Amino acid sequence: MMADLLMFHGRECPHCHRMMPRVEQLEAETGVRFDKREVWHDEANQDLMRSYQDVLKAKCGGQLRVPAFLNPGEQGRPLRRSRLREAQGLGPQAVVASVRDVLRDARRGPDGITAGRFADDRTLRSAQG
Amino acid sequence: MKKRYWRCFVCNDIHYGIAPPELCPTCKVLNAYVEISAAEARKILGLGADTTMTPDEFRAAIERFASANEFRVNPDRERVDLLLKGIFENEGRYGLKFCPCRIRTKSWEEDLRIVCPCHFTIHETYKGIKDGECWCGLFVRRT
Numbered sequence: 193m194m195a196d197l198l199m200f201h202g203r204e205c206p207h208c209h210r211m212m213p214r215v216e217q218l219e220a221e222t223g224v225r226f227d228k229r230e231v232w233h234d235e236a237n238q239d240l241m242r243s244y245q246d247v248l249k250a251k252c253g254g255q256l257r258v259p260a261f262l263n264p265g266e267q268g269r270p271l272r273r274s275r276l277r278e279a280q281g282l283g284p285q286a287v288v289a290s291v292r293d294v295l296r297d298a299r300r301g302p303d304g305i306t307a308g309r310f311a312d313d314r315t316l317r318s319a320q321g
Numbered sequence: 322m323k324k325r326y327w328r329c330f331v332c333n334d335i336h337y338g339i340a341p342p343e344l345c346p347t348c349k350v351l352n353a354y355v356e357i358s359a360a361e362a363r364k365i366l367g368l369g370a371d372t373t374m375t376p377d378e379f380r381a382a383i384e385r386f387a388s389a390n391e392f393r394v395n396p397d398r399e400r401v402d403l404l405l406k407g408i409f410e411n412e413g414r415y416g417l418k419f420c421p422c423r424i425r426t427k428s429w430e431e432d433l434r435i436v437c438p439c440h441f442t443i444h445e446t447y448k449g450i451k452d453g454e455c456w457c458g459l460f461v462r463r464t
Contacts, residue, residue, distance in 0.1 A: 200424075202407065202421050202422055202424075203407070203421075204403050204404060204406050204407025204408075204410065204421040205407065205421050205422040205457065206400045206403055206404065206422075206457065206458055207422060207457075207458070208422075209403070231424045232407065232410070232411060232421060232424065233410075238424050238425070241424055242424070242426060242427065245426060253444060253445060253456075255423050255431075255434070255435065255456075256423055256424045256425075256426060257422060257423045257456060258422055258423065258424070
């Protein structure tokens with residue numbers, strides 16, 4: 193089955209470690225599939241991430257940061273952002289909800305890209321009740 | 322302005338910048354720096370007895386660096402250990418202590434910006450944020 197989204201991650205990146213179980217849970221719950229590419233230990237994956245650098249850098253502080261999610265067919269404007277660090281204070285379900293919302297946005301129309309560290313403000317606020 | 326290499330003619334300290342320091346920070350001699358080539362600088366820097374650093378030495382170095390600043394090394398030891406592992410694997414593979422949470426663009430100027438410690442105080446994850454941290458979380462603002 194073809195993956196829906198690309199995920200670039202680093203083996204020694206703590207954010208990626210924290211995000212990975214959420215992504216796997218999301219895959220199990222929704223059927224969305226991620227093509228997970230480790231970048232620091234795989235030159236081909238680095239090259240692949242660099243091939244998207246124009247869109248990634250524009251949305252990720254001008255740098256190639258991980259984790260980063262990309263819908264390779266739909267590259268466009270940035271999502272609303274808040275720091276995932278805020279989400280880390282929430283329970284796993286709320287985090288998954290926020291990630292799901294980000295990914296829903298990531299798959300919609302031209303909104304094709306985000307950095308995994310960011311989540312949607314509105315979703316987090318509602319998750320916090 | 323282009324950065325160049327400078328050597329203290331007394332103690333062989335090397336400085337890389339657009340201008341040399343007036344006072345050598347090691348031997349305290351005034352106006353001691355003369356411009357040298359990058360090749361000379363590499364030779365001088367590479368011939369020292371202690372040209373490598375262990376993760377523990379690097380941890381001590383960044384703790385000294387942070388002690389004079391408004392941030393500190395993250396107290397989460399497990400996270401720091403993971404980051405140091407990545408930083409040293411990157412140094413072994415690519416020659417510099419690149420951040421494990423970003424990748425190289427292969428532009429020399431851009432890639433110098435992700436060498437740890439990077440200039441994270443200008444990043445959106447730190448600047449103006451009460452409990453800000455660098456992108457990878459190795460450094461966190463003192464609260």
